[in-house]
Amino acid sequence: MDYRKFLGKVESEVLPYFGGATVDAASRRLRVSTPPAPGWWRFDVQGRTATAREPAEPQGLDGLPLVRGHLWGSRLVREGAVAERVQLLPEEEPPRFSPMRARRWHDGTLVFEGLEFEGEAEGTARLMVEEGRTLAEVKAVPASLRAAFGYAVLEGVSGALGIRFAPAEVRGQVLSVAEQGRPAAEACLRRLAAGREAHVREMETRLRGQPRHPERQTQGVSRVERALESAGARLLATRRLGNERLEVTFGFMDERFISIVETETLQVVDAGICLAGSDRQVTLESLPSVIREAIQDDVLVITRHA
Structure with a gap:
C-alpha cells in the first residue's frame, strides 16, 4: 500500500480559534500555520497543521458539557463562585450580570453559546451595584448572580485601592462581599496585599547573599x-x-x-x-x-x- 497518498490528504473542519499557535479538535491539537483573528473558522487540516480558510458558524457544541451562570466581564460565574473566562463572546457586549450558557470545548475552554432570559434579579443586581448598595435584603437571587455581584464590587474597590486580584484568590469571600459591600471588599483586598508584601520580604531575605x-x-x-x-x-x-x-x-x-x-x-x-x-x-x-x-x-x- 502506498501511504504517501494519505500524507497529503486535506480535510475540512470547523473549529473555534482562541489565539496562539494551536487549535484543538476533538481528538488532537493542531498547529496553526497562519494565526487568524479569534473566532470560528473553517480550517483545512493536513496532518497536524491547520490553515484557516474562512469564517464559519459554530459547529459541534451540542454534545459538549453545558455550563450555566452569570456574566461578570469576560467571565462566567457558575456554582461555587467559580469565575471562568469565556471565549468568543458576541461582538455586542451583553448587559452586566446577563444569565448565560457556554459549552466546554475539548481542551477545557469555555465557549460562548448564548444568553438566557432574564428575571427581575439581574436588573435589581445591576441597579444595586450602580447605587453602591448590597444584596443583603434582596431575596430570590441565584448564587451565581450573588457571586458575580460580589466580584463586581471587588473589581470597583480594586481599582480605587490599586490592589489587583485574581478570582481564585477571593472566591471564598465574594458572597460575603455581596452581602456586606465595600467594607468587606476593602478588608479582603488589604489582606491580599499584606500577604504579598510579607512574601516579598521573605523572598528578599532568603535570596540575599x-x-x-x-x-x-x-x-x-x-x-x-x-x-x-x-x-x-x-x-x-x-x-x-x-x-x-x-x-x-x-x-x-x-x-x-x-x-x-x-x-x-x-x-x-x-x-x-x-x-x-x-x-x-x-x-x-x-x-x-x-x-x-x-x-x-x-x-x-x-x-x-x-
Whole structure:
C-alpha cells in the first residue's frame, strides 16, 4: 500500500480559534500555520497543521458539557463562585450580570453559546451595584448572580485601592462581599496585599547573599512544557534569568501564574504564590497540584503579576 497518498490528504473542519499557535479538535491539537483573528473558522487540516480558510458558524457544541451562570466581564460565574473566562463572546457586549450558557470545548475552554432570559434579579443586581448598595435584603437571587455581584464590587474597590486580584484568590469571600459591600471588599483586598508584601520580604531575605553563577544557555523549554502538561497546566512563556534560573508563565485553572525555577532541575525558587517559605519543597511539575489545593482551601495568594 502506498501511504504517501494519505500524507497529503486535506480535510475540512470547523473549529473555534482562541489565539496562539494551536487549535484543538476533538481528538488532537493542531498547529496553526497562519494565526487568524479569534473566532470560528473553517480550517483545512493536513496532518497536524491547520490553515484557516474562512469564517464559519459554530459547529459541534451540542454534545459538549453545558455550563450555566452569570456574566461578570469576560467571565462566567457558575456554582461555587467559580469565575471562568469565556471565549468568543458576541461582538455586542451583553448587559452586566446577563444569565448565560457556554459549552466546554475539548481542551477545557469555555465557549460562548448564548444568553438566557432574564428575571427581575439581574436588573435589581445591576441597579444595586450602580447605587453602591448590597444584596443583603434582596431575596430570590441565584448564587451565581450573588457571586458575580460580589466580584463586581471587588473589581470597583480594586481599582480605587490599586490592589489587583485574581478570582481564585477571593472566591471564598465574594458572597460575603455581596452581602456586606465595600467594607468587606476593602478588608479582603488589604489582606491580599499584606500577604504579598510579607512574601516579598521573605523572598528578599532568603535570596540575599546567594552566589550568582553564569547563566546557562539552554532554556529547557521542552522539559518545562512537558512538566506542566503532565500536571494539567499549559506553558505560556519562558524568560531566561541570571543565576541559572527561568521565569515560567503558565495557565492553570483559568488563572495565569508566574514562577521562577532552577533551569536544570525545575525546582521552584519562587512559586509566584504564597507558600510560607516552602517554595523549594516544590517542583514545577508538582506546583499545579499545590495551586489547586490552595484554591480549594481558599488560601491562594498570588504574589507575581505581569
